Amino acid sequence: MCIAVPGKVLKVEGDVATVSFGGSVRQANLDLVEGIQEGEYIIVHAGFAIRKLDEREAAETLELMREAGLEIH
Numbered sequence: 001m002c003i004a005v006p007g008k009v010l011k012v013e014g015d016v017a018t019v020s021f022g023g024s025v026r027q028a029n030l031d032l033v034e035g036i037q038e039g040e041y042i043i044v045h046a047g048f049a050i051r052k053l054d055e056r057e058a059a060e061t062l063e064l065m066r067e068a069g070l071e072i073h
């Protein structure tokens with residue numbers, strides 16, 4: 001099963017972001033979302049950023065995922 005997960009953007013280099021997912025750091029392609037800056041939150045699915053979130057939305061989504069028993073790293 002694939003799910004979209006919120007993460008915090010640590011660094012942006014061209015069309016690739018380095019993103020933290022609660023301690024696990026991965027790369028995400030930014031071709032589908034414009035104007036992403038370091039420190040912002042994005043939803044990532046299959047290696048692509050698909051939407052920008054504010055910090056509150058990201059925290060709420062992560063909490064709902066934890067309540068559903070999904071462990072996000």
